[in-house]
Amino acid sequence: MLKTKIRTHRPSDASPVNAVHDVLYENARLYPMDPSLPSMEDTCFAVTDGRFSAIGAPVPATRRVDLQGRMVLPGLVDCHTHLVFAGDRSAEHALRLSGASYEEIARSGGGILATVEAVRNASEDALVESALPRARSLVREGVTTLEIKSGYGLDTVTELKMLRAIRRLDEHLPIRVRATFLGAHAVPPGRSKGDYLREVVDEMLPAVAEAGLADAVDIFVESIAFDIADLECLAARTRELALPLRIHSEQLSAMGGSAAGARLGALSCDHLEYADGNDIAAMAKNDTVAVLLPGAFYFLRETRRPPVAALRRAGVRMAVASDLNPGSSPIPSLLICAHMACTFFGLSALEVVEAITRHGAAAMGMADCAGTIAVGRPADFTVWDLSGPEQLVYQLGGLYPDHVYAEGEPV
Incomplete structure (x- = not known):
């Protein structure tokens, strides 16, 4: 049982006892x-x-x-989702059940790129309408602060369309919705990584910032996506535009992205299955939040777990999120993912409640107003x-x- 104490806390001077x-x-x-x-x-x-x-x-x-x-x-905080999308990837799930890996599917043109095609063909209205039931499932569980990423457009027009859809969800839902620009999610077909990253940095980011469509910027640092040099380039531009940085890192391999991201001031590093001592030390030193995503771990049938014990010893704050997305975590339930964080990753009940409240808020840069x-x-x-x-x-x-x-x- 979580320890409870009967105690009285005096209201602040701003709310005197005799006020009505x-x-x-x-x-x-x-x-x-x-x-x-x-x-x-x-x-x-x-x-x-x-x-x-x-x-x-x-x-x-x-x-x-x-x-x-x-x-x-x-109110609960779901600090990492991709719940605005079109289509589904059930066929890929069947491939994984037959033994194909996430990386193999991605390199063959599936994965994120399959959703990109569907999102490009969908209208903004359709994106909003399809996302609302997913978001409402989270609200029904008690989520009052929700983060949603773009990243299924991979061109300026579609990324802006996704972010506008996310802003419209904020108007439709009775909770706070925050948008994260994830243009650096994957390299679109027919483009070189360097050429596409220049579009993200020089065209997309300024357009996003000028329109006020994002509250943060994210990047997928992984062997099938972007590297540390790309992260550094993106981080420099986000600083110029005064946008907070977040990172997908160490999900499929150890690239040192978490350590680099922490040094660059990232609010959070998310996934972390392959994080090592250097990553953890950098995150602890820079007060970077570790966002654990057990839904993806479960759905992809991974076997390597995030180093929770080492994160705990280092005093790194741990958040848990649903990672709701069509390919690796089609789970519209923060509470199921909280259960998984205990069962698969070894978090205690108290750690998980902190992870889906105040630590989730910190991962979004909202520790002063949520959680x-x-x-x-x-x-x-x-x-x-x-x-x-x-x-x-x-x-x-x-x-x-x-x-x-x-x-x-x-x-």
């Missing part, structure tokens, strides 16, 4: 996931103007809600009829919160 708050939620078992706050039983918290305004004190409020002893967690319950933060929270957070990683599927709130509003 909007809503007071009473009789809660509260897990703030904020290092400065303990877990609390039989407690209360208040929300005013969409933000947490008091914790642990029975303040005056316009309305009171009795949570009847239910568990309260922060925790604290006075002054947006009131994103979930209410569960469960005995404790460990149940989230015990049961495989079928778990849903009783209520989800985003900025104080029911979802």
